[in-house]
Amino acid sequence: MLTQRQAIILKNIIRIYTQTEQPVGSKHLMNELPMRVSSATIRNDMAKLEEMGLLDKTHSSSGRIPSIKGYRYYLDHLLEPSDVSNNDLAVIQQTFNQQYQMIDDIVEQSAKILSTLTSYTAITLGPDVQDIRLDGFRLVPLGNHQIMAILVTSIGTVQNQIFHIPTTISGDELERAVRIINDELVGQPLTLVARRIQTDIPQMLMKYVSSPNGFLDIFGTILKQAAADHFYVGGRLNLLDFANNDVSSLKTLYSLFEKDDDLADLLKLPDVETDPDGKIIVRLGNELKPHTLQNYSLITTSYDIANHGRGVIALLGPTSMPYSRIIGLLDLIREELARRITDYYSDMDN
Template sequence: MLTERQNLILRLIIQDFTETGQPVGSKRLMEEGVQASSATIRNDMKVLEENGLIEKTHSSSGRVPSKKGYRYYIDHLLTPAKVNKQEVEQIRSSLKKDIHEIDDIISQSAKILSEVTSYTAFSLGPEMKDRTLTGFRIVPLNDRQILAIIVTDKGNVESQVFRIPENVASSDLEKMVKIINDRLVGQPLLTVYQKLRTEIPMILHRYFQTTDGIGRLFDIILNEAFEEKVFVSGRMNILNANPDDLSQFKSMYSLMQDSDELTKLLLPTDQEIHVRMGAELGDRMFDNLTMVQANYQIIGHGRGTIALLGPTSMPYSKIFGLLDVFRYELTAILDDYYRSLDLNH
């Protein structure tokens, strides 16, 4: 159990080190307002060191926080910094820029977060389980390519170009559109997903002599409606966290291209702001990194999440304050957007 003064010393060492990157000594702590002699402060630092919360560097008599120290600080000592009015206004106006659909708001939120912090930012929109498939069309582009357009009731429009398998004729595509519109449009996406695995394969066998090509195309196109898009901004910022480890950077960069893996990494938790450090993220590639994740709830539309990935020595107080404001502003903008959709229906 730490004393009140030891807690204060640990908090000041972490705050100072995350701002300056320099080891912190007893003299600096006295300047920061610790009411004790240099010898007493050094004794307290020794206790913190014995508890594994701070470490001595080779270059000076100062101390730096350990991973255990950061974790203790986050769990017991952290107070989010207040974000000034000007910054709040800047976040609010940036989030409203160039908005046409949900994806624009979600991707913009990652972009702004990354610009404000110089870290890698992630944004995952509200969960999709309550959405309904409201429209499906196929537009032929040429002999072998089509544009598939999928619309859901929450304002999401997915459109993607697909190559038609060799054994699929244009008459097959017409049948496919008819099946989707007859059997699946108007159904919740969860029901659509279940029918894709159970009822639809049997229907395809009834309609087509061979279902290989059409079944695969059918599956790929409709899975687009389910894909939970994770928007990533500032991928290159990960280099700043550990510039000398190129293999780590390659692994991280590859992960950031993998939507499934990112979705797993960012699944919303019950905590409003959640911090995972190093091994807690489940892979050695995250050893010197921390992810701070903030969740938000849109009533009637599910939960989403925004997150920052940066060095373990990030200024947590500032980041917590920023993410708290950010999720509040994002919730307000998404609420307004959904309300406008409901009014237009």
């Protein structure tokens, strides 16, 4: 257990180190503490904190820097989120205020706001409703043997892709196939739809369409896209500032951002199901699987939309972030994002 003074010392070393990125010495720290103690006393406490593994030295006679364990202790026991500044508040309100064409635009916008205000890199994911249903499927002939396949889901997201179709498939057949898909599958959860196009649907199509395989390929492709998570990354370029010229880690991180599956692994929290209140979770580099993230810190949280699932907000930055401010900010944006999406749904319903 830490004494109260040790806690204050740890807290302030972390605060100062975040600002200066330099080891903090006892004399310097003396002038930064809320109470008056001598540098020798601070030195004694620092030695104890180091013994406990909460502080490190860069060399035997250097000042102290927080260790990973020290950060962990700080995050678990000492951190108090601070209020969002008026300036930040104004930016958030103003930037969010606009007309959105679809939910994903709001989600994307929140990643932009978060990255702008923090100068780190933000990642957001739209609400992941367990029972997203198929709302409609269209094939639009574009001429030149091209068709555009469009799939709309019950939460308003739209997937589309252009396909080349061989001359052997007639427009008539396609139209019949689309009608069957819509008659049979609209209103059903995407998971069930995915199962059924493997099982009974092919036979059903067979009756009316001569070669259902090409058609099912198209539908399956776009269905898979619709069912997959789509992440938005804001402030990619900020990474250049806080990755200390570590080109190799930059490369792997940028590649990571392109792979939605890997991002999902990284962000989906193990206890996201059981944790109802969207708690903010900070994971330090060593606690993350890809060891590329060693010197970074990842803050994740989730937001709830009543009856419309739960999404994820995350922030990637250096280990030495001003956590108080950042977490206050994240909390506000979480609420704001949820509110905007809720508004969007209620606008849609009337």
